[in-house]
Structures are given as C-alpha cells and as structure tokens.
Amino acid sequence: xxxxxxxxxxxxxxxxxxxxxxxxxxxxxxxxxxxxxxxxxxxxxxxxxxxxxxxxxxxxxxxxxxxxxxxxxxxxxxxxxxxxxxxxxxxxxxxxxxxxxxxxxxxxxxxxxxxxxxx
Numbered sequence: 001x002x003x004x005x006x007x008x009x010x011x012x013x014x015x016x017x018x019x020x021x022x023x024x025x026x027x028x029x030x031x032x033x034x035x036x037x038x039x040x041x042x043x044x045x046x047x048x049x050x051x052x053x054x055x056x057x058x059x060x061x062x063x064x065x066x067x068x069x070x071x072x073x074x075x076x077x078x079x080x081x082x083x084x085x086x087x088x089x090x091x092x093x094x095x096x097x098x099x100x101x102x103x104x105x106x107x108x109x110x111x112x113x114x115x116x117x118x119x
Contacts, residue, residue, distance in 0.1 A: 062114050073102050
C-alpha cells in the first residue's frame with residue numbers, strides 16, 4: 001500500500017484542485033448573460049441554422065484526426081529518446097521504421113491535399 005500512496009495523493013490533489021476551480025468559477029465568476037452570449041458558437045463560425053441542419057466540413061475532422069496521429073507520434077518518440085542509449089541498435093531500427101512509416105503517411109496526406117485549408 002505504501003507504494004501506491006504517492007499516486008493516491010496525486011489523485012487527491014488533482015480532485016481537490018478540480019473541485020476548487022469548479023466551485024470558484026461557479027460562485028465567484030462574473031455572470032452577465034445576454035443575447036450574443038446565448039448564441040450557439042462552434043469553431044469560430046456563428047451557426048446560422050439549427051444544429052440538426054448544420055453539416056461541418058470534413059476538413060475539420062480530418063485536421064483533428066491528423067493532429068491526434070502526429071501528437072501520438074511525439075508521445076511515442078519522447079520515451080524512446082530518454083532510453084536511447086540503453087535500447088541499442090534494435091531500439092534505433094524500430095524507431096527509424098516508425099518514423100519512416102509516419103513520413104510516408106505525411107507524404108500521402110500532403111499529396112492528397114489534406115493539409116490545404118480552404119474555406
């Protein structure tokens with residue numbers, strides 16, 4: 001149990017900070033509702049139709065998906081870089097193939113025009 005005590009303390013501190021921020025914004029934050037603030041708003045565009053009629057562009061979702069893919073790439077490379085020396089050639093070749101695969105994906109996405117943003 002002593003091994004898990006720091007983790008439990010971290011969770012307790014996170015829950016305390018979360019609850020404190022929620023309570024502070026709920027009771028101490030300014031409240032001035034008006035017609036402009038009550039309008040639906042998404043991605044910088046004012047919604048002109050009902051939510052059931054709104055059809056967002058596929059580019060929005062494609063950009064979000066690409067962000068997630070390349071964000072996970074960075075998350076995978078960081079631990080590898082920390083343990084680089086201890087992994088040896090096997091670790092190097094594994095990460096080289098991972099980066100090569102991501103480069104192929106990036107080239108494919110670039111050629112398909114998924115990185116071009118037109119309104």
